[in-house]
Amino acid sequence: MQRLLIIAGILLLLVGIAWPWLSKLPLGRLPGDIIIERENFRLYFPLTTGLLVSLLLSLLLWWWSRK
Numbered sequence: 001m002q003r004l005l006i007i008a009g010i011l012l013l014l015v016g017i018a019w020p021w022l023s024k025l026p027l028g029r030l031p032g033d034i035i036i037e038r039e040n041f042r043l044y045f046p047l048t049t050g051l052l053v054s055l056l057l058s059l060l061l062w063w064w065s066r067k
Contacts, residue, residue: 027052 015022032048 030048034045036043
């Protein structure tokens, strides 16, 4: 458990440091992400982005568990 928390903390730190570059990626604005804008209402549902992130995390965890 301690090792997992340390790895999660390091990953969060790396993402925080790399955020200026990561924010320039088109994640969140992919085709298939649902955006509904009305006068006083905005709905954003990142369907494609969520599927892509889920796929990448699943592959990463599968690869990690095989070691």
